Amino acid sequence: MQASLAPTWQMIMLRGVLGVVLGILAIVWPISTALTFITLFGIWALVDGISSLVQAFVRPNPGLIRVALGVMGLVGLVAGFFAIFHPISTAVTLTWFLGIWLIARGIMELLLAFSGSSLSPRWLLLLSAVVDFLLGLLFALNPGRGALGIATFLGIVALVWGVAYLAAGFALRKETTTLDAPAPAA
Numbered sequence: 001m002q003a004s005l006a007p008t009w010q011m012i013m014l015r016g017v018l019g020v021v022l023g024i025l026a027i028v029w030p031i032s033t034a035l036t037f038i039t040l041f042g043i044w045a046l047v048d049g050i051s052s053l054v055q056a057f058v059r060p061n062p063g064l065i066r067v068a069l070g071v072m073g074l075v076g077l078v079a080g081f082f083a084i085f086h087p088i089s090t091a092v093t094l095t096w097f098l099g100i101w102l103i104a105r106g107i108m109e110l111l112l113a114f115s116g117s118s119l120s121p122r123w124l125l126l127l128s129a130v131v132d133f134l135l136g137l138l139f140a141l142n143p144g145r146g147a148l149g150i151a152t153f154l155g156i157v158a159l160v161w162g163v164a165y166l167a168a169g170f171a172l173r174k175e176t177t178t179l180d181a182p183a184p185a186a
Contacts, residue, residue, distance in 0.1 A: 009176055013169030019162025026155025033151040035087045042083030042090070049076025091147040099140030106133030 026033040053073030056066050083090040109129035113122050139146035 009169045009173035012165055012172060016162045016165030016167075016169055019158045019165055021162070023155045023157070023159025023162055026151055026158060030148040030151040030155065033155065034091050034147045037151065037154075038083050038087040038091045038094075042080045042087070044080075045076045045083060046080030049073045049078075049080055052076055092143040095139050095143035095146040095150065099136045099138070099143065099146065102132045102136030103140060104136075106130070106136055 050073065052069045055061070056069035056073060061069065106129045109125050109132060112120075113125035113129060138149075
């Protein structure tokens with residue numbers, strides 16, 4: 001039973017090939033990758049918005065919950081349509097918000113590092129604060145390039161994962177063929 005549930009080396013290698021291909025595509029065409037991610041986000045936001053609206057009006061909910069679900073639904077619909085029909089503006093806006101969040105996070109980590117009440121080592125909080133703050137500045141000051149950088153980074157991650165899956169697939173194939181080989185005759 002356990003052997004039938006284990007992934008085959010072919011499936012692991014297929015995942016590896018897909019990871020490598022998607023990684024290369026994201027690295028070579030980061031603009032298309034960013035626009036695809038934003039469009040997928042838009043579709044998700046539309047589905048989430050419709051779901052929230054259905055929950056607001058189909059299920060018997062108290063007034064405040066119904067209003068909250070209705071507002072969330074409308075915001076999801078607006079965000080979804082905006083992302084689908086204006087993906088470049090959406091990518092720039094989301095990257096800009098990410099930059100602001102990272103700057104705020106860097107400042108908070110810096111304050112935590114010197115507050116003396118943190119459980120993390122001070123040097124680790126300082127390092128994290130500097131990285132978050134610098135990334136935040138890069139994203140907030142140039143959100144277009146930041147969105148492309150994120151797409152390229154995701155491509156690199158997919159490429160690395162793909163190579164790791166390919167290596168695991170080859171290792172599993174070798175192990176499988178060794179176990180399936182007939183025992184030598186005595």
